[in-house]
Amino acid sequence: MIPLTMTNSPIAELTVPAFDAAIYRGRRERLAAQMRAAGGGVAIIATAPERMRNADADYPYRHDSSFYYLTGFTEPEALLVIDARTSANATGAGVSTLFCRVKDAERETWEGLRYGPEAAREQFGFDAAHPFDSVNEHLPQLLAGAPTVFYAFGAVPAFDVMVQGWIDRVRAQRRAGVTAPAQISDVRVLLDEMRVVKDTYELAVMRRAAQISARAHLRTMRACRPGMREYELEAELLYEFRRQGAQAPAYGSIVAAGANACILHYPAGRTIARDGDLILIDAACELDGYASDITRTFPANGTFSAPQRELYEIVLAAQHAAVAATRPGARFDDPHNAAVKVLAQGIRDTGLLDSDQHGTVDDIIESRAYSRFYMHRTGHWLGMDVHDCGSYRDADALKATRGSEPTSEPNSAAGSVSKPMPNSTPASTPPSRVLQPNMVLTVEPGLYVRPADDIPERYWGIGIRIEDDAIVTASGCELITREVPVEVAQIEALMRHV
Secondary structure (H helix, E strand, O other): OOOOOOOOOOOOOOOOOOOOHHHHHHHHHHHHHHHHHOOOOEEEEEOOOOOEEEOOEEOOOOOOHHHHHHHOOOOOOOEEEEEOOOOOOOOOOOEEEEEEOOOOHHHHHHHOOOOHHHHHHHHHOOOEEEEHHHHHHHHHHHHOOOOEEEOOOOOOHHHHHHHHHHHHHHHOOHHHOOOOOOEEEOOHHHHHHHHHEOOHHHHHHHHHHHHHHHHHHHHHHHHOOOOOEHHHHHHHHHHHHHHOOOOEEOOOOEEEEHHHHHOOOOOOOOOEOOOOOEEEEEOOEEEOOEEOOOEEEEEOOOOOOHHHHHHHHHHHHHHHHHHHOOOOOOEOHHHHHHHHHHHHHHHHHHOOOOHHHHOOHHHHHHHOHHHHOOOEOOOOEOOOOOOOOOOOEOHHHHHHOOOOOOOOOOOOOOOOOOOEOOOOOOOOOOOEOEOOOOEEEEEOOEEEEOOOOOOOHHHOOEEEEOEEEEEEOOOOEEEOOOOOOOOHHHHHHHHOOO
């Protein structure tokens, strides 16, 4: 059990450290060192393209996470090149070159100020900076003689064409003795692993993002009354995100009243919260490029019914078990396995699954019969992306197998719930990776009961999920989202404004 002491004293507001170009320069140096260890070469990392929404309106711009991780630069139409064949200084750091938009008074009138290459070089600590329009001139020169190009082919297909064109231009000079890169290596293999373990700056931002999201949940729980529509509750969340300084939601907010909570990625709609309904809210903000991720389930009228409380206590016990299993030296799957054991016991005890038909708790786990009511994982990496990058499998074991497995599990299509589990796990699948201090992951068990003839009617339409963000520490984990209560009595007291 992890009790939360509720007091009338507000928790101190956390702060985020000021921008420090040395942090990003250090990351570029680490990447260059890994590139040299892999044989050397040139890395090309582009930011995300702007995307048209309709007519002449764009979607709100959001940079590419890995590009931002290495640069701290948020303007569109930008490209980073790291040359790991040479040294920029005595530390042996790779030469970093930024390509970005030039200063343009007319465009800045419409779109806002731009750094321009010279100011960007000075402010962000690059070795060189050039106008983005000059990439076709510079890139063939930078790629000439490089043994390897480190690049994420397929991430932006339109940009793939440009990279291929630069390589072809270098190849065309072979009669002049110019050698083109002999291989292309996915830069994400290196970057994804760099991003799994967070540094001090990242953890500070994530703690503040978690605090903002927690306060948005508190606001929404206090505001909730039967008769409100889901989108009204979402409005409370979004207001608090922006009021506290977050730039945007980290993902599409899930605000589900009643039976809608049994739909994992249900977006906030027009459904009215009725007296007696549970409300499931899975919503959080993004702050300075970093996501948070919180889910709480609470009664619209402020009081859990007996069946609601019965299932809620099972999910809460599962989360406590998963949190206890989240510690250095444990494997990523351990929290999930701990949660499943508690959930399976609860599913059997309540009669959601007939023990005569499905057997013991171990039988229920072995057959995965519990997945009828719990069909997703108990957690995922969290960081710059809500489903952050990085392998969930043991790296050494992966290298010992075919070596063709992806470095990251793909993100879910929407929302923040962990991806569904496969129906079976091949015997050759490597074990999950070992947790280390400063890894950040979610802990989010749930139960979702859809109406069916073989299920007690008192549980029909109840959907519950409890999710917190956990930083692995030297001795266990730190839950950075527990400003929002999880215990039944504390939730009911909060909603009574006690």
